[in-house]
Amino acid sequence: MSDSSKLKATINARCPQCHEGRLFKFKWWNIFNFAQMEEHCSACGMRYEIEPGFFYGAMYVSYAFTVGIMLVGGIIIFNLFNDPDAMGYVIPITTVSLILVPFNYRVSRVIFIHLFSGAKYRPNK
DSSP states (O other), X not given: OOOOOHHHHHXXXXXXXXXXXXXXXSOTTOTTTTTOBXXXXXXXXXXXXXXXXXXXXXXXXXXXXXXXXXXXXXXXXXXXXXXXXXXXXXXXXXHHHHHTHHHHHHHHHHHHHHHHSOOOOOTTO
């Protein structure tokens, strides 16, 4: 990936420093291994977990995504199904939220590392 676009590196889950190395070992739909991250960038050697517990902050990003999913789901259900009873909201929203856990987990970590790692783009490092 030779493009220096931070957005492209974020979308493709690449290293925030060189935009080349992968952040995760497996694809997000691999439900048994979706959380396994590389320790270091294969291209520039940057250590991804900058300090112990660095990715705890990604929980805030994950929380925001989950709230967004629930709000959008609630609005869709309200408008399409004419305001059903409580279980008409709880079951589909919970199901969708659980299905999106691997995606949410990874997106949260990628966004967090790109925003808060302090890494600057260095294509030749």
